[in-house]
Amino acid sequence: MRKKAWLRTAAGLTAAALVLTACSQKENTGTSENEGASTPSAGWPETAVPELKEGKKGGTFQLAITEPTAIDPYNAQESEGILVATQLFVGLTTVTYDGKTEPGVADDWETNDDCTEWTFNLKTGTKFHNGEEVNSESFKRGWERVAAKDSASEVAYHLDGIEGFDEMQAGTATALSGVDASDPAKLVVKLTDPNCEFYIRTSHTVFSPMPSTAGSPATNTAFVDQPIGNGPFMMDGPWQHDVGIKLKRFDDYTVQDPAYLDTVEITIAPNGSQDEYAGFQNGTFDWARMPTPVLQQARSTYEPQGQWITRNTNGMNYLLTMVTQKPLDSAKARKAISLAIDRDSIINGVFKGSQTPSTSLIPPVFTEAYQEGVCGDCHYDLDEAKKLAKEAGLTEGTELTFQFNVDAGHEEWCAAVKDQLETNLGLTVNMNGVQFTDLLNNEQQPGASGIYRAAWGADYPTPGNFLEPLLSTGAIGAEDNEPVTGDNRGRYSNKKFDDLLADALKEKDDAKRITLYQQAEKIAIGDDQALIPLWNRTQHRLANTKDFINVRMDFHEDPDLRVISTK
Amino acid sequence: MGKFVIRRAAQAIMVVIAATMLLFLGLFVLGDPFASTGDKVVPPATQAILREKFGMDQSVPMQYLTYLGNLFTGDLGIDLNQRRPVADMLGVALPNSARLALIAIIIDIVIGVAAGIIAAVWRYSVWDVLVTILTTLAIGLPTFVIGVWLRQTVSGFWIFPQVPRTFTELAPWYTEVLLPAFTLAIVDAAFIARLMRGSMLEVLRADYIRTARAKGLGERTVIMKHAFRNSIIPVVTYIGISIGVLLGGAIITETIFQYNGIGFLLYRSILQQNQPVIMAIVTYAVLAYVALSMIVDILYAYLDPRIRLS
Numbered sequence: 001m002r003k004k005a006w007l008r009t010a011a012g013l014t015a016a017a018l019v020l021t022a023c024s025q026k027e028n029t030g031t032s033e034n035e036g037a038s039t040p041s042a043g044w045p046e047t048a049v050p051e052l053k054e055g056k057k058g059g060t061f062q063l064a065i066t067e068p069t070a071i072d073p074y075n076a077q078e079s080e081g082i083l084v085a086t087q088l089f090v091g092l093t094t095v096t097y098d099g100k101t102e103p104g105v106a107d108d109w110e111t112n113d114d115c116t117e118w119t120f121n122l123k124t125g126t127k128f129h130n131g132e133e134v135n136s137e138s139f140k141r142g143w144e145r146v147a148a149k150d151s152a153s154e155v156a157y158h159l160d161g162i163e164g165f166d167e168m169q170a171g172t173a174t175a176l177s178g179v180d181a182s183d184p185a186k187l188v189v190k191l192t193d194p195n196c197e198f199y200i201r202t203s204h205t206v207f208s209p210m211p212s213t214a215g216s217p218a219t220n221t222a223f224v225d226q227p228i229g230n231g232p233f234m235m236d237g238p239w240q241h242d243v244g245i246k247l248k249r250f251d252d253y254t255v256q257d258p259a260y261l262d263t264v265e266i267t268i269a270p271n272g273s274q275d276e277y278a279g280f281q282n283g284t285f286d287w288a289r290m291p292t293p294v295l296q297q298a299r300s301t302y303e304p305q306g307q308w309i310t311r312n313t314n315g316m317n318y319l320l321t322m323v324t325q326k327p328l329d330s331a332k333a334r335k336a337i338s339l340a341i342d343r344d345s346i347i348n349g350v351f352k353g354s355q356t357p358s359t360s361l362i363p364p365v366f367t368e369a370y371q372e373g374v375c376g377d378c379h380y381d382l383d384e385a386k387k388l389a390k391e392a393g394l395t396e397g398t399e400l401t402f403q404f405n406v407d408a409g410h411e412e413w414c415a416a417v418k419d420q421l422e423t424n425l426g427l428t429v430n431m432n433g434v435q436f437t438d439l440l441n442n443e444q445q446p447g448a449s450g451i452y453r454a455a456w457g458a459d460y461p462t463p464g465n466f467l468e469p470l471l472s473t474g475a476i477g478a479e480d481n482e483p484v485t486g487d488n489r490g491r492y493s494n495k496k497f498d499d500l501l502a503d504a505l506k507e508k509d510d511a512k513r514i515t516l517y518q519q520a521e522k523i524a525i526g527d528d529q530a531l532i533p534l535w536n537r538t539q540h541r542l543a544n545t546k547d548f549i550n551v552r553m554d555f556h557e558d559p560d561l562r563v564i565s566t567k
Numbered sequence: 568m569g570k571f572v573i574r575r576a577a578q579a580i581m582v583v584i585a586a587t588m589l590l591f592l593g594l595f596v597l598g599d600p601f602a603s604t605g606d607k608v609v610p611p612a613t614q615a616i617l618r619e620k621f622g623m624d625q626s627v628p629m630q631y632l633t634y635l636g637n638l639f640t641g642d643l644g645i646d647l648n649q650r651r652p653v654a655d656m657l658g659v660a661l662p663n664s665a666r667l668a669l670i671a672i673i674i675d676i677v678i679g680v681a682a683g684i685i686a687a688v689w690r691y692s693v694w695d696v697l698v699t700i701l702t703t704l705a706i707g708l709p710t711f712v713i714g715v716w717l718r719q720t721v722s723g724f725w726i727f728p729q730v731p732r733t734f735t736e737l738a739p740w741y742t743e744v745l746l747p748a749f750t751l752a753i754v755d756a757a758f759i760a761r762l763m764r765g766s767m768l769e770v771l772r773a774d775y776i777r778t779a780r781a782k783g784l785g786e787r788t789v790i791m792k793h794a795f796r797n798s799i800i801p802v803v804t805y806i807g808i809s810i811g812v813l814l815g816g817a818i819i820t821e822t823i824f825q826y827n828g829i830g831f832l833l834y835r836s837i838l839q840q841n842q843p844v845i846m847a848i849v850t851y852a853v854l855a856y857v858a859l860s861m862i863v864d865i866l867y868a869y870l871d872p873r874i875r876l877s
Contacts, residue, residue: 152617152620269731437602486608
């Protein structure tokens with residue numbers, strides 16, 4: 001008897017809760033509509049980047065990372081590995097903190113008319129940490145070490161397009177036939193296809209030069225754990241796995257201005273942002289990422305002290321749409337979905353303002369190519385959404401698959417998106433949280449439909465590295481009835497878009513190339529809504545500006561160690 | 568006795584083969600570690616090169632046989648992530664874990680057995696009540712609660728090193744091992760105290776204890792020589808089993824204190840889908856568990872003749 005009373009009460013409470021949420025939902029949409037009119041964008045503003053000041057030699061900078069896959073450029077891949085490799089090596093070109101390509105070991109470069117042959121003129125007299133001179137042979141050696149089949153590099157594909165690369169990957173050649181190092185001061189590279197922005201690609205650490213002691217294939221563990229490079233810092237002892245990496249300044253660094261810091265101590269803290277934040281709080285680390293739940297609190301503590309960095313970085317969060325399958329096989333249907341999502345209210349509600357809404361695929365960090373508002377339907381407009389949905393046949397009860405990967409903090413906002421689509425358009429959203437590998441696998445299958453959580457960051461600072469892999473026909477790499485083998489998992493295909501990208505790669509003039517990319521983005525995102533951009537990749541860091549000057553975030557979201565100096 | 572040992576060893580070998588086969592199937596057949604890196608698909612050509620590199624281009628039965636063969640020669644292969652010999656990784660982590668487990672067990676036994684004997688001998692005294700209350704508390708609190716609380720409050724004070732700290736700030740091994748060992752030991756110590764108390768009380772009621780007392784033996788001799796040896800049997804069994812539980816608890820404890828042991832290595836390897844490392848650790852855990860329970864059974868048979876005869 002008593003049990004039944006309990007049940008009744010529980011049922012009553014649930015019903016009440018349902019009524020309450022229904023009310024609050026209605027209220028929510030009402031207010032955000034009004035808010036949408038007055039405040040166009042949500043989210044915390046970017047913090048100012050410090051002007052570089054003359055520093056002084058000395059000091060130790062402490063930070064923590066998780067254990068990288070590799071710090072040797074042949075296989076350095078995630079942010080942590082790239083952080084170390086970037087200090088140890090400098091390639092033909094380098095990326096500035098704001099995503100521009102600058103001369104590195106190459107002073108300048110030229111290309112033939114169709115951009116299939118590149119000549120890089122190298123600075124002479126620059127040295128590896130062991131004193132060996134860096135010349136064109138060092139680059140050829142480094143690239144061949146990456147391309148060698150037995151190195152089994154996971155990032156070798158960046159060299160794809162250099163003549164002889166395929167043969168080396170197949171194991172039938174031991175040298176890159178397209179790379180000529182006969183003149184020590186000149187590196188000549190032949191490409192299989194025109195690429196007028198190849199020089200931008202060479203800023204990736206995988207294109208680093210190697211001293212003759214490196215050995216090929218890259219299986220020499222002594223070198224892989226203590227690489228000898230030509231960058232502003234050198235290894236101070238081998239990498240202590242799961243413990244730490246110690247770097248010291250390379251005093252003969254002449255490629256750019258040398259570093260100020262004496263040493264950089266990189267502690268390997270396995271719990272990532274959690275440890276970094278704890279370590280920053282107890283004064284151990286001078287730089288830290290933070291777990292998402294503490295962002296708001298940390299910002300209120302450290303922002304007033306000038307120890308807070310917020311930047312929109314090289315990346316984009318979006319919804320992948322399956323454009324060849326019902327119900328999203330029309331641009332109108334995809335636009336209806338985009339218009340029915342209230343990004344601002346999710347950012348303010350779920351993310352507490354730590355993200356900024358997006359209206360483009362190419363993020364604002366690409367200042368020259370960024371087109372604010374190129375996605376004309378990346379805002380909340382209920383009437384327009386309903387109208388387009390009706391025209392596209394998205395009726396009451398239309399089923400929509402929505403998959404995301406679990407255990408990565410996506411649960412809450414995905415639930416909000418589902419909720420909005422159901423409330424605003426009357427769709428039946430079948431939301432499904434799966435493991436990350438399963439998510440990618442499901443997206444690749446022929447016949448996959450609906451929307452999927454997705455994110456992307458470029459490997460090199462060019463808009464083409466967003467557009468080509470994500471949306472070009474070539475990046476599907478499969479017939480309609482086969483699983484996708486590239487990164488265009490939505491199977492978007494548009495001849496005009498493909499042609500513009502091809503033209504861009506044949507365009508030698510940087511400004512004109514950017515215009516072609518912008519036109520391509522306009523077609524794919526503005527007209528066809530091939531993807532649904534949600535919010536920019538916004539990154540937050542804590543930085544010890546009490547003891548250090550020139551602390552800024554580099555293009556890879558790491559501290560720009562070469563310019564940091566003690567006060 | 569010899570027959571019993573042979574029978575028990577045959578059982579153990581069967582368990583090991585069945586367990587490794589299941590593990591292998593579960594790990595190598597279900598997950599594809601090369602499909603993607605982050606949000607990016609790995610190009611099919613690269614995937615093929617990686618499969619060949621790690622010997623995963625062969626058929627599954629072939630891979631299993633190769634694996635078993637390598638296991639006998641002690642070759643555990645290289646890990647999928649950093650391509651370091653798995654044996655090296657275990658070589659670093661294993662001594663740390665062994666040290667942790669050993670110290671935890673010593674703390675376990677010393678605290679547990681002493682508390683159990685005291686509670687049993689002075690039954691219903693203040694000490695007995697205190698042991699009951701403390702053990703209830705310790706058993707009720709999960710390891711991770713105790714661990715996180717100790718890390719938050721004690722780490723960084725006195726001799727206990729800060730977590731996290733920079734790797735250049737060295738700490739002697741015993742300062743690093745104490746907190747995790749204590750965290751690991753506390754729940755087990757409580758169990759052992761209760762076991763010891765219960766079994767001691769039972770033994771103290773037995774006829775032969777009365778006989779011993781009637782013979783005029785001193786109380787100390789009665790308890791330490793007659794009662795102790797007989798009441799320790801369930802505790803021995805428990806410690807044998809709890810070594811397996813210790814390894815399980817070590818995953819949590821080592822992760823909390825970032826103690827570079829097997830449990831922590833396993834945790835990281837699972838996150839990375841680093842199958843050769845997971846495989847090696849779990850295989851060794853199975854071997855250790857099987858070997859230990861075998862030893863416990865044999866020890867049991869030695870202590871109690873009825874077991875080896877049945």
